Amino acid sequence: MDMSDERVIDPQGAYTWDGWGTCLSWWANTELGTRDDLAAALFGLDTVEVGTAGLPGLGLNIVRYNLGACTWAPGSAMVESPAIVRRKQIETFSDGAAWNWSADIHQRTMLTKARDAGADIFEMFSVSPPWWMTVNGNPSGAEQGTQDNLEFQYQEEFARFIAAVARRARDAWGIRFASVEPFNEPSLNAWHARQNQEGCHFTLGAQEAVIEYLRRALDEHGLGDVLIAASDECHYTDAADTWQKLTESTRRLIDRVNVHAYERDEDCRSRTRLRKTVGETPVWQSEYSEGEPDGMAMALSIGRDLRHLRPRAWVCWQPVEALDWGLLDGVYDDQTPNPAGGAKGTLKGRVGGVNTKYHVLAHYTRHIRPTSRILDSGHTNTVAAHDAKTHRLTLVTANNGPQQTITYDLRNLTESTTAAHTWVTDTDTSGTRRYTREPDTQVHAGMLTVTHARNTITTLELNDIQP
The missing domain is CATH 3.20.20.80 (Glycosidases)
Structure with missing residues (x-):
């Protein structure tokens, strides 16, 4: 489900x-x-x-x-x-x-x-x-x-x-x-x-x-x-x-x-x-x-x-x-x-x-670096941070349940259409991804929708974000 x-x-x-x-x-x-x-x-x-x-x-x-x-x-x-x-x-x-x-x-x-x-x-x-x-x-x-x-x-x-x-x-x-x-x-x-x-x-x-x-x-x-x-x-x-x-x-x-x-x-x-x-x-x-x-x-x-x-x-x-x-x-x-x-x-x-x-x-x-600002993500399982020096927005989500589709509303920071670089780790023993680079995920007018597989950690990184 x-x-x-x-x-x-x-x-x-x-x-x-x-x-x-x-x-x-x-x-x-x-x-x-x-x-x-x-x-x-x-x-x-x-x-x-x-x-x-x-x-x-x-x-x-x-x-x-x-x-x-x-x-x-x-x-x-x-x-x-x-x-x-x-x-x-x-x-x-x-x-x-x-x-x-x-x-x-x-x-x-x-x-x-x-x-x-x-x-x-x-x-x-x-x-x-x-x-x-x-x-x-x-x-x-x-x-x-x-x-x-x-x-x-x-x-x-x-x-x-x-x-x-x-x-x-x-x-x-x-x-x-x-x-x-x-x-x-x-x-x-x-x-x-x-x-x-x-x-x-x-x-x-x-x-x-x-x-x-x-x-x-x-x-x-x-x-x-x-x-x-x-x-x-x-x-x-x-x-x-x-x-x-x-x-x-x-x-x-x-x-x-x-x-x-x-x-x-x-x-x-x-x-x-x-x-x-x-x-x-x-x-x-x-x-x-x-x-x-x-x-x-x-x-x-x-x-x-x-x-x-x-x-x-x-x-x-x-x-x-x-x-x-x-x-x-x-x-x-x-x-x-x-x-x-x-x-x-x-x-x-x-x-x-x-x-x-x-x-x-x-x-x-690796993605939330010193001097970044920790933002409100709206949920305990997602950590959000913005680095003003690199203009980079990072979202790290832990999904400890079944497959889940999450829409991240980024419009308080950007309304651009861009790509989010993606890394995934499977925490199940059956999974093989270990901080594995995955295909980019598209952002449309400040909205980012991602399907997270069960028991995964996912990092999403967006560049050129200057709120």
Whole structure:
């Protein structure tokens, strides 16, 4: 059965797009962080050979760097969770006694490769304070997930530590962090000493104290232009609750709200509430991931975010990961933790295959470029954007049901008769199109009618659109 629909593309209320990005932990903590082909595929726009696959470069322009929490110096008192594996432990730059600026070589290598491939916005985020600042010496969390694990006496030193690394990155690495994020899902009760990754719970009062110290430390390090993002909560609901509870003086120090997309929120009430709660404060969707390889869930989440949350950026958590969580399938040597303590693994890794969602994401990242304006499409499943520099209008539609014919009303932008360049990806396993160029679709007097096959992602791109 063919469903029919009409969507009016409206530039009223449009907002500016910062871009698309990814985090470097944990994949770039392995030897994958040294690979030129992965840097080119993720951050460039050319076609790249990754193994035997020719992939369209995604052109991600935002990189989130994970500031580490672990050291292994002789005599170190760091405590390791019995559930953690080696690639999920990020090496830090200080053991409390001395600085080691040669640490974390793989992530730092990918930082510069990403920059050279085209990335231009960098953010540093902390998952846990360095282990020696924690209550129990364990960067996976306190003994109980409801307990803060940053020692009260180290709140200011933690902020100074973040600022010192940001200054070092600017002066020695050639990387200017535009923003820093001192927390990662701080309201969750999941960060405890037996967790399978690093993490740290922060009460509201601890968050407020660290944010105040951090602004002061950044300014003292000559980094007054570096923004503070917070609080990187796991769910939209948590982010709204945290923002409402923060004091007004703390809110004034926060330049952007970061939030993760692990709340499915299909009716978009939580996204809408967060957008309303933070008002005009900019938002980034700073971490998204799931274990569905076909990419449809990701596409639907992007559409819901951009229509109801109105973030300025969308960030993938793990582009190379096992069990279908990645855009690319990551194969690592540390899949089994060590219950007796002492994380297993040697930071080796390889790419085992390409998930369809790599090609799905290409529809968005390659065609909706930074500084574009996100327009109202009239529907969650269609993302519309206009690039004033290239005069290009882009429509990306996710059709997660039966075949559907959609008429796009473009008359608020153009009444011309022209052609729309077309790309399609089939998310069904029976389909073979993977970001495949299809014949142009004709626009007649500003009206564009397209029949979308079932379970497809379609990009339509129109040139010479100057509203």
